[in-house]
Amino acid sequence: MTDRKFIETRVCIDDDFGPFDCKLNPENRWNGWLSPYFTLDTTRELSAQTLRMADEYGYDCVSTIHVIDGFEDSRDTVHIIEGGLNRDSDDGEPNTIAVRIRWRNVGRDAVAAVSFSSATPKDRKAARRRKATGHGARRTVVVHVRWQWLHEGGDIPANVVPLSRDGLYGIGGWEWTWHFAGWWCACGADWDWHETTCTNCDLTRDTQPGKKPCDCGCDPEQGVTGEYDLESEASRAHLARTGRYLRWSESDAQPTL
Incomplete structure (x- = not known):
């Protein structure tokens, strides 16, 4: 991700999501929209906002970000992520996916160390039984779930957001409608944050x-x-x-x- 064209700024989506501090290359755009990178702390804030929006508007129209913490010497764990009720189900069953993490491999390749599947009773039992405990270096897995595609067939619509060489997470680039957050001057001029x-x-x-x-x-x-x-x-x-x-x-x- 290291690039002399990167700047420090803030981004948002309309007036409802953000603003968040980030780094980005202003020339890297998708239909005019930006591709920002965030620190882990900001990623946690972003995650919390996606979950609040999903609770308010429904998971079937909001992608969510999830931050899962562990240690490099943690045993393999299963985590259940819930995404509201399945509106296509007559029984109103919850939307759930299982995230399996091989913590000893996260430091080498977080994407390869994680797999996704539909959650089963066995997965729920495993998630309750084993937590990501340990004494080694802390590890973090950031997961992006696109609930609106969960029942469209094919692979589980989720992926691991990889950590860049600069220790940042690129979220929503070439997918979300990120734009610069701004500020108003007393003279009436409006400016991009940077x-x-x-x-x-x-x-x-x-x-x-x-x-x-x-x-x-x-x-x-x-x-x-x-x-x-x-x-x-x-x-x-x-x-x-x-x-x-x-x-x-x-x-x-x-x-x-």
């Missing part, structure tokens, strides 16, 4: 003034580029006092042509 300086007014992302109450009758809603007076002393004083520029309609100044 663009840290507003070239419109020279304020930076990390030095945005805090918004404070104002009784002058100004509009507190976020405006857009060109709507604000960035020039007059009165507007700049208003920015220092309230965290907001005055709109041209609120200012006595006239725009410079």
Whole structure:
């Protein structure tokens, strides 16, 4: 994954998923969408959000990410992942898959060390009986499950997300509609997260003034580029006092042509 074109930024999917810190190559795109890589801690946050969304919207329309922890000297284990109820079943049986992990092989090749199948009563018993305990180096397996394809026939629609040479996990690249998360400047300009300086007014992302109450009758809603007076002393004083520029309609100044 090491590439001089990689940048540190944040990504999201619409306003419902993320934002998450990541690294990515902005030129590596699928139909315009991004292919981000995440740290393990961020992957855990991402996993939790996928599970919350699946609980809210249904597993048949949400892919989920699962983080399974163990040790390099752990014995082989079976893990049961549940994905809501099977709507195609008359009995309303739960969607379940079994994940078999050979922990001693995870450090060499996590993808080859894991296998998937439909969960059986025997798998459930094995999952209850044996946990991933040990005293060796910690190992982690990240699993991506696409529940919407579970009953379409063929292989179990799940895979291991491999760890990159930089210790990151590439999740959803060339599949999910990742785009840059952004930030709004006080002047009304919006920027991608990694663009840290507003070239419109020279304020930076990390030095945005805090918004404070104002009784002058100004509009507190976020405006857009060109709507604000960035020039007059009165507007700049208003920015220092309230965290907001005055709109041209609120200012006595006239725009410079």
